[in-house]
Amino acid sequence: MKKYFTLMILAVLGGLFVMSCDRTDTVAVEDNDTYPVMKDVTGTFTNGNTYTLSQSLNIANSDVVLVYRNYNSNTSNSAVWQLIPKTYYLSGGNELDYNFLFDASKVEIYTEANFDQTTMTTAEKNTYLNNQTFRIVLVPASRASRTSAAAPKVNYEDYNAVVKYYNLKEPK
Numbered sequence: 779m780k781k782y783f784t785l786m787i788l789a790v791l792g793g794l795f796v797m798s799c800d801r802t803d804t805v806a807v808e809d810n811d812t813y814p815v816m817k818d819v820t821g822t823f824t825n826g827n828t829y830t831l832s833q834s835l836n837i838a839n840s841d842v843v844l845v846y847r848n849y850n851s852n853t854s855n856s857a858v859w860q861l862i863p864k865t866y867y868l869s870g871g872n873e874l875d876y877n878f879l880f881d882a883s884k885v886e887i888y889t890e891a892n893f894d895q896t897t898m899t900t901a902e903k904n905t906y907l908n909n910q911t912f913r914i915v916l917v918p919a920s921r922a923s924r925t926s927a928a929a930p931k932v933n934y935e936d937y938n939a940v941v942k943y944y945n946l947k948e949p950k
Contacts (some may be wrong), residue, residue, distance in 0.1 A: 845887060
């Protein structure tokens, strides 16, 4: 019984010792590949530029590239960002697509259509081709591809959710 009592006292004292140790070590870690990048591109799609806007940008192979179109481009309304690729259905069965390609040094944003884009009305050109603003957002793939149930998920179609999740600062 005495041996049992001694072991119990040692266990309680050991537990108190462990609980009293302060383990608040701080380790600074610099993660250079996870800062998000945002870049705005504004331009007009024409036959002369093959309906393509190009933006030079250093893109790491570990980055996810997101491109948003300001739905209110060429208006005085506040920016409303919409993820592309996106198809717009115009009158007469016409379809206009926004899409993008990228490599390690640039992003190309372009339009494609099932009709000759030079035949668009002035109103359609002002809405879809003239003075269009896009926002390119680079986010780290390591965070973008989390599959853990504990990891927060972000809806990439919701620009504001992406800004909040990645703590992005609006470009100047």
